[in-house]
Amino acid sequence: MNLKIAVLPGDGIGPEVIAQAKKALYAIGEVYNHEFVFEEALMGAIAIDKTGKPLPEQTLNLCLNTDAVLFGAIGDPKYDNNPNAKVRPEQGLLKLRKELGLFANIRPIKPYKSLIDASPLKREIIEGADFTIFRELTGGAYFGAKTLNEEGTHASDLCEYSEEEIARIAHLAFKSAQNRRKKLTMVDKANVLETSRLWRKVVQKVGEEYKDVALDFLFVDNAAMQLILNPKQFDVILTENLFGDILSDEASVITGSIGLLASASLGEKNALFEPIHGSYPQAKGKNIANPIASILSAAMLLEHFGLLKEANVIYKAIEKAIEFKVVTVDLKSDSKFGTNEVGEFVSNFIFSKDDLLYFNNDNVHIGQSTIV
Numbered sequence: 001m002n003l004k005i006a007v008l009p010g011d012g013i014g015p016e017v018i019a020q021a022k023k024a025l026y027a028i029g030e031v032y033n034h035e036f037v038f039e040e041a042l043m044g045a046i047a048i049d050k051t052g053k054p055l056p057e058q059t060l061n062l063c064l065n066t067d068a069v070l071f072g073a074i075g076d077p078k079y080d081n082n083p084n085a086k087v088r089p090e091q092g093l094l095k096l097r098k099e100l101g102l103f104a105n106i107r108p109i110k111p112y113k114s115l116i117d118a119s120p121l122k123r124e125i126i127e128g129a130d131f132t133i134f135r136e137l138t139g140g141a142y143f144g145a146k147t148l149n150e151e152g153t154h155a156s157d158l159c160e161y162s163e164e165e166i167a168r169i170a171h172l173a174f175k176s177a178q179n180r181r182k183k184l185t186m187v188d189k190a191n192v193l194e195t196s197r198l199w200r201k202v203v204q205k206v207g208e209e210y211k212d213v214a215l216d217f218l219f220v221d222n223a224a225m226q227l228i229l230n231p232k233q234f235d236v237i238l239t240e241n242l243f244g245d246i247l248s249d250e251a252s253v254i255t256g257s258i259g260l261l262a263s264a265s266l267g268e269k270n271a272l273f274e275p276i277h278g279s280y281p282q283a284k285g286k287n288i289a290n291p292i293a294s295i296l297s298a299a300m301l302l303e304h305f306g307l308l309k310e311a312n313v314i315y316k317a318i319e320k321a322i323e324f325k326v327v328t329v330d331l332k333s334d335s336k337f338g339t340n341e342v343g344e345f346v347s348n349f350i351f352s353k354d355d356l357l358y359f360n361n362d363n364v365h366i367g368q369s370t371i372v
C-alpha cells in the first residue's frame with residue numbers, strides 16, 4: 001500500500017516520541033512492502049516562533065491533501081503561564097481538528113498484564129478492565145463563542161451542540177460497542193446542562209437502531225468516580241468534548257501511565273492519530289518520555305487503513321517491550337532505557353520478524369544480535 005503521511009511533531013517531547021513512531025512505520029514499510037511517504041510540517045509553539053501562526057496554511061493544506069496525519073503534541077509553558085497571550089499553540093490543534101472535520105476521538109484503555117503493578121490502583125480493581133472512550137472532538141465549549149469584556153473581568157465560553165453533531169459520533173460508538181461487549185455508557189451532566197439533555201435524547205433515539213447494545217447513562221461526576229472504583233463495568237463510553245478530555249487523562253491512571261494511551265481522531269474524509277498526552281515540557285530533550293502512546297497511534301493508523309497484520313506486529317512489539325521491561329522511567333523508576341531505546345526495540349522487533357527474542361545480562365537479544 002502507498003500512504004502519504006503528514007507528520008506534525010509539534011513541541012516539547014512531541015518530536016522525540018514521533019521520531020519513534022516514524023521508526024516503527026518505516027520498519028513496517030520495509031518488512032511488509034508498503035511505501036509510506038512522510039512529510040513534516042509545523043504546528044504549535046514552534047510554528048508560532050517560525051511563522052507567527054500556530055497552524056500555518058502550508059500545514060493545513062498538507063493535512064487536507066494527505067492520507068493521514070501523525071501528530072505528536074503541542075504546548076509550551078511560555079503560553080501556559082501567560083493568560084493574556086492572544087495567539088496560542090493549542091489554537092493550531094483545535095483549528096486543525098475543525099478544518100479536517102475530526103469529530104470522533106477514539107481512546108482505547110486496557111492495562112497490560114505485566115504492568116498491573118505500575119498503576120497506583122489495586123490489582124483487583126484494574127485487572128480485566130478494557131474500554132474505549134468516544135470523545136466528541138469538534139463541538140462543545142471548546143468551539144463555542146468566547147467573550148472577555150474590555151475590563152478583563154468577565155468571560156464566557158458557550159457550549160453548543162446540534163442533534164447532527166451528537167448523532168454522527170453516537171453511530172460510531174454504537175457500532176464499536178456492537179463489535180465489543182455490547183454496552184454503551186453515555187456520560188453527561190443532564191441534571192444541569194441543556195446540551196447534556198439534548199445528548200441523552202439523541203443518543204436514546206440513535207440507540208433504537210442498535211437494540212443489541214445495552215445503553216446506560218452516568219452523570220460525569222459519578223463517572224469520574226466509577227472509573228476509579230470499578231473500571232471493569234465499562235465497554236464503550238460516549239461523551240462530549242470537555243468531559244472526554246478530562247475522563248481520558250483520569251482513565252490513563254488505570255494503565256500505569258498516560259504515556260501509553262494512543263488515539264485516533266476521525267472525520268468523514270480525514271484521519272489524524274495522536275497520543276492523548278501533551279508536550280510534557282519538563283521532559284523535553286531528556287530522552288525520558290514514553291514513546292509508546294505515539295507508536296500505538298501509528299499502529300491505529302495502520303489499522304485504519306486495514307493493515308491489521310502490520311498493526312498487530314506493533315501491538316506485539318509493545319507487549320514484548322513491556323514484558324522485557326524495555327520501558328521508560330514512568331513505568332519503571334530505575335529503568336536504564338529511554339525514549340530512543342524503546343523505539344529501537346520496537347523497530348528491531350519488527351525487522352526481526354519475531355525471531356527468537358531473549359533477555360540476558362540486562363540486554364535484550366534477537367537471534368545473535370543485542371538490540372538494547
Ligand SMILES: NC(=O)c1ccc[n+]([C@@H]2O[C@H](COP(=O)([O-])OP(=O)(O)OC[C@H]3O[C@@H](n4cnc5c(N)ncnc54)[C@H](O)[C@@H]3O)[C@@H](O)[C@H]2O)c1
Binds near residue numbers: 073074076077280
Ligand atoms: N494533544 C496535545 O498536544 C496536548 C495534550 C495535552 C496537553 N497539551 C499541552 O501540553 C502542555 C503540558 O500540559 P500538561 O502538563 O497539562 O500535560 P502533559 O500530558 O504534557 O503532562 C502531564 C504529565 O503526564 C506525564 N506524561 C505526559 N506525557 C508523557 C509521556 N510521553 N511519557 C511519560 N510521562 C508523560 C508527565 O508526568 C507529565 O508531568 C500544555 O501546554 C498543554 O496545553 C497538549
Ligand SMILES: CC(C)[C@H](C(=O)O)[C@@H](O)C(=O)O
Binds near residue numbers: 075093094
Ligand atoms: C491541547 C488540548 C487542546 C487538547 C484538548 O483539550 O483536546 C489535549 O488536552 C488533548 O487531550 O488532546
Ligand SMILES: [Mg+2]
Binds near residue numbers: 245246249276
Ligand atoms: Mg487532554
